[in-house]
Amino acid sequence: MSTLEIKDLHVSIETEQGTKEILKGVSLTIRTGETHAIMGPNGSGKSTLASTIAGHPRYNVTSGTITLDGEDVLAMSVDERARAGLFLAMQYPVEVPGVSMTNFLRTAKTAIDGEAPKLRTWTKDVKAAMEKLRIDADFTQRNVNEGFSGGEKKRVEILQLELFKPKFAVLDETDSGLDVDALKVVSEGVNRAHAEGNMGTLLITHYTRILRYIKPEFVHVFVDGQVVEEGGPELADRLEEEGYDRYAKGAGAATIAAADAAVQG
Amino acid sequence: MTAEITTEKARIGAPSIAGFTEEGEGLVAAKVDHTHNHGVTVMSSRAERLTSFNVADFPLPTGREEEWRFSPVRGLANLLSDTATDLDPVPAAGYTVEAPEGYVRAPLAPGAAPRGTALVPADRAAVVASANTDEALHVVIPAEAEPAEPLRILVHGAAAGHRSNAHFVLEAGANSRSVVILEHTGAADHNGNLEVIVGEGAKLTVISVQLWEDDAKHLAQHDAQVGKDAVYKHIAVSLGGSIVRLNSNVRFSGEGAEAELLGLYFADAGQHLEHRSFVDHNMANCKSNVLYKGALQGKDAHTVWVGDVLIQKQALGTDSYEKNQNLVLTDGCRADSVPNLEIETGLIEGAGHASSTGRFDDEHLFYLMARGIPEDVARRLVVRGFLNEIIQKIKVPALEERLTDAVERELAASEN
Numbered sequence: 001m002s003t004l005e006i007k008d009l010h011v012s013i014e015t016e017q018g019t020k021e022i023l024k025g026v027s028l029t030i031r032t033g034e035t036h037a038i039m040g041p042n043g044s045g046k047s048t049l050a051s052t053i054a055g056h057p058r059y060n061v062t063s064g065t066i067t068l069d070g071e072d073v074l075a076m077s078v079d080e081r082a083r084a085g086l087f088l089a090m091q092y093p094v095e096v097p098g099v100s101m102t103n104f105l106r107t108a109k110t111a112i113d114g115e116a117p118k119l120r121t122w123t124k125d126v127k128a129a130m131e132k133l134r135i136d137a138d139f140t141q142r143n144v145n146e147g148f149s150g151g152e153k154k155r156v157e158i159l160q161l162e163l164f165k166p167k168f169a170v171l172d173e174t175d176s177g178l179d180v181d182a183l184k185v186v187s188e189g190v191n192r193a194h195a196e197g198n199m200g201t202l203l204i205t206h207y208t209r210i211l212r213y214i215k216p217e218f219v220h221v222f223v224d225g226q227v228v229e230e231g232g233p234e235l236a237d238r239l240e241e242e243g244y245d246r247y248a249k250g251a252g253a254a255t256i257a258a259a260d261a262a263v264q265g
Numbered sequence: 266m267t268a269e270i271t272t273e274k275a276r277i278g279a280p281s282i283a284g285f286t287e288e289g290e291g292l293v294a295a296k297v298d299h300t301h302n303h304g305v306t307v308m309s310s311r312a313e314r315l316t317s318f319n320v321a322d323f324p325l326p327t328g329r330e331e332e333w334r335f336s337p338v339r340g341l342a343n344l345l346s347d348t349a350t351d352l353d354p355v356p357a358a359g360y361t362v363e364a365p366e367g368y369v370r371a372p373l374a375p376g377a378a379p380r381g382t383a384l385v386p387a388d389r390a391a392v393v394a395s396a397n398t399d400e401a402l403h404v405v406i407p408a409e410a411e412p413a414e415p416l417r418i419l420v421h422g423a424a425a426g427h428r429s430n431a432h433f434v435l436e437a438g439a440n441s442r443s444v445v446i447l448e449h450t451g452a453a454d455h456n457g458n459l460e461v462i463v464g465e466g467a468k469l470t471v472i473s474v475q476l477w478e479d480d481a482k483h484l485a486q487h488d489a490q491v492g493k494d495a496v497y498k499h500i501a502v503s504l505g506g507s508i509v510r511l512n513s514n515v516r517f518s519g520e521g522a523e524a525e526l527l528g529l530y531f532a533d534a535g536q537h538l539e540h541r542s543f544v545d546h547n548m549a550n551c552k553s554n555v556l557y558k559g560a561l562q563g564k565d566a567h568t569v570w571v572g573d574v575l576i577q578k579q580a581l582g583t584d585s586y587e588k589n590q591n592l593v594l595t596d597g598c599r600a601d602s603v604p605n606l607e608i609e610t611g612l613i614e615g616a617g618h619a620s621s622t623g624r625f626d627d628e629h630l631f632y633l634m635a636r637g638i639p640e641d642v643a644r645r646l647v648v649r650g651f652l653n654e655i656i657q658k659i660k661v662p663a664l665e666e667r668l669t670d671a672v673e674r675e676l677a678a679s680e681n
């Protein structure tokens with residue numbers, strides 16, 4: 001049983017216009033076995049939270065803490081966080097030139113486990129996980145994400161989630177850009193990883209449709225760098241009905257409502 | 266500083282994209298009959314390039330000439346001057362040959378056949394090296410011989426900044442099978458020609474390894490004439506030296522021959538590593554494949570690849586492909602990459618080229634580290650994976666291992 005605890009997190013980035021605060025005091029506690037959905041309009045800071053947990057250098061934590069079973073995550077380098085059991089399924093996985101998927105997966109697994117996986121079972125595990133995610137076998141020979149379609153990249157992120165078995169998985173808009181079939185395949189992968197019972201999930205999404213396949217126990221609504229409402233799955237249902245406009249204030253409301261209407265229409 | 270990545274395509278306005286950007290095209294049996302290159306200016310045909318044994322035909326380059334436009338000619342004055350090998354206080358460079366008994370023949374004076382068969386100097390460097398080498402090493406692999414071990418020619422520079430000239434003539438007899446390693450270590454201003462005559466049905470691999478010290482400079486013209494049904498492979502591996510410029514050229518003397526020109530280079534801060542290749546498809550039904558891969562790191566690391574392929578009118582049934590890939594590891598580097606394809610007949614199997622320059626940047630590093638891979642391992646993973654495609658074609662295990670280690674050392678140097 002592990003706990004990922006985020007307390008009063010403030011995060012800023014440097015822009016051409018100067019320092020900009022994106023997260024304005026976020027607190028969140030996730031335990032093994034739980035699935036939390038973070039929902040919010042674009043620009044609300046959801047992805048910033050995901051990248052900050054993983055340690056992306058662009059984001060500066062100005063105050064607050066992130067701990068994993070009491071250990072200070074913010075003091076860890078990016079690779080140390082991954083080895084401690086945090087996994088970020090990225091919104092835009094990058095293509096890495098020169099590195100084959102096979103080599104990458106084995107190197108990462110070795111780093112995370114602290115020892116090389118046994119070759120025979122590892123190859124079998126990779127093959128089986130790929131089949132379940134309907135990833136072609138020849139992907140192992142290709143370079144990491146090179147020439148993969150958007151949907152293929154997302155599947156490969158979930159492939160890593162299943163193979164690396166993290167304590168906590170942060171899924172940063174894994175559903176975006178997926179057609180219904182791909183969404184199902186990807187969701188099944190997350191559910192399989194979850195069913196093993198040793199993982200907590202933080203599901204970051206703009207839309208409610210992935211929640212038809214992955215059922216969160218907790219829903220947090222993110223607006224302007226803060227959690228503005230929290231509840232159970234019923235909150236997601238309400239968002240599906242009403243969109244985010246009731247959280248928006250002033251001039252922004254019309255824009256957000258219009259964007260939502262366009263999406264849902 | 267930002268990395269400057271140029272290809273002819275990039276210069277005319279195509280965007281460069283993080284990760285690998287690949288551009289290329291395959292012209293399969295296309296009806297084309299014109300100079301095919303991406304240059305802004307149309308250059309004259311490679312076929313018109315001057316070759317001569319006469320030093321006076323090649324004035325000192327200014328750096329504006331097509332064949333010198335990427336080279337730091339100001340740093341090459343000593344190598345481009347018409348001077349003899351410096352013997353004082355010690356010979357600037359010396360060489361030893363490891364070959365089976367009887368393979369090394371009497372040296373060849375200028376004009377003494379087969380010297381001059383495959384190599385006619387094509388630039389100032391080659392002509393002064395030729396003119397200043399009275400006795401060319403002559404190695405002959407007898408017909409049908411299959412030496413168990415690679416032959417080795419070990420060139421060692423003993424005096425940085427001192428001039429050395431060399432001209433080696435290598436003959437692979439009909440149906441022989443052999444590997445020749447030409448290795449460069451130490452430091453000198455070395456101007457070295459290699460002339461290779463591949464007999465009918467022979468298989469010859471020449472591996473030219475530049476493991477120079479940091480203060481060495483090296484200009485080289487390696488020309489091969491490949492006989493009927495012969496298979497010639499030339500692999501240039503340039504890791505050391507402050508300036509290295511190696512031109513690897515091939516022509517055919519019979520049909521059905523194959524040539525593969527490969528290269529691997531890793532440029533550090535301040536290093537200029539230049540490779541030019543030229544495949545002259547002057548015979549019908551020959552195949553060629555050119556692949557050069559390079560990594561760059563550090564301020565003012567500069568690499569150049571210029572790949573010329575000429576498919577002459579009579580070269581029916583030609584199958585040719587050339588590709589250059591560069592991996593830029595840090596800011597402040599510059600990779601020039603210029604494929605030039607000239608096709609004078611449409612009746613060919615295929616002709617294609619590609620050039621790509623990728624950047625290993627902070628986002629790649631973040632991605633790998635976010636999967637638990639430490640930074641140094643991540644860098645090694647990328648570079649090793651990238652360069653391994655060439656290393657594994659060497660097929661001399663001991664040399665492959667040495668070069669893998671040398672690449673690792675280059676990487677380790679950057680982490681300090």
